Amino acid sequence: MKTFIFTLTTALIAGSILYADDERYERAKPYMSENSKAATLYKTECGACHMAYQPEFLPKRSWKKMMQTLENHFKTDATLEKEEYAAIEAYLLRNASDAKPVFGDIGKIGRKIPAEQTPLRISETPYFKKEHREIPKRLILQKEVKSIANCATCHTKAEQGNYSEHTIFIPNYGKWDD
Numbered sequence: 001m002k003t004f005i006f007t008l009t010t011a012l013i014a015g016s017i018l019y020a021d022d023e024r025y026e027r028a029k030p031y032m033s034e035n036s037k038a039a040t041l042y043k044t045e046c047g048a049c050h051m052a053y054q055p056e057f058l059p060k061r062s063w064k065k066m067m068q069t070l071e072n073h074f075k076t077d078a079t080l081e082k083e084e085y086a087a088i089e090a091y092l093l094r095n096a097s098d099a100k101p102v103f104g105d106i107g108k109i110g111r112k113i114p115a116e117q118t119p120l121r122i123s124e125t126p127y128f129k130k131e132h133r134e135i136p137k138r139l140i141l142q143k144e145v146k147s148i149a150n151c152a153t154c155h156t157k158a159e160q161g162n163y164s165e166h167t168i169f170i171p172n173y174g175k176w177d178d
């Protein structure tokens, strides 16, 4: 019985260490983007050229500015029909980093943006840059990735809002161990 309890305890501890990371993201989920018509619309429209980035990454002021400049959106035209525009803007604003509690590393990215800054890029925020500074440039510029904005080429579960370290797999490099 003692051995059994010992084995069970060891297994539980090992298991929880291994999955603590994923669990953190699972626990944060109820606070992540809603499941609604607007969410689906957002994924279709704003996910047409790149991954539909989770609104939790940026504050309201960033999304407002982004929505006001869609006709020149990173040198592309991302304008929307009037009704879709209103639904998507409202969705972004109610799920922004400063609109509700956002946990884990996603929350940290939003919280560490200085109040006087209104970034349009998640990839240019201070905590994002800190987390990605050790990745060699050639791994980002290679044709399989092209841009640091292509989150899902390395974060295999990015679309589900899971950025935990053991879900990272960089093309022509492999798993990320730091």
Ligand code: HEC
Pocket (backbone or CB within 6 Å): 045, 046, 047, 048, 049, 050, 053, 066, 070, 073, 074, 076, 077, 078, 088, 120, 121, 122, 123, 124, 147, 148, 149, 150
């Ligand atoms: C016509 C194509 C297109 C559409 C539609 C589009 N985008 Fe983009 N978006 C781009 C391009 C191109 C970039 C720059 C990507 C890069 O640097 O690799 C970009 C970048 C971004 C970034 C910054 C990524 C980073 O570096 O952190 C955000 C945020 C973003 N888009 C949000 C949106 C939102 C919100 C919508 C919907 C309203 C949208 N996009 C629709 C083309 C598009």
Ligand code: HEC
Pocket (backbone or CB within 6 Å): 057, 105, 106, 122, 123, 131, 132, 134, 135, 139, 140, 145, 147, 148, 149, 150, 151, 152, 153, 154, 155, 163, 164, 165, 168, 170, 176, 178
């Ligand atoms: C070239 C591959 C690559 C791309 C592209 C990339 N990341 Fe990462 N990301 C990493 C690596 C590697 C780490 C782990 C850094 C570390 O902890 O040493 C990381 C860490 C993170 C973390 C912190 C995870 C944690 O739990 O510690 C977040 C959040 C994140 N990335 C979000 C993004 C978002 C959002 C994008 C797109 C705008 C993106 N990443 C694009 C490779 C990438």
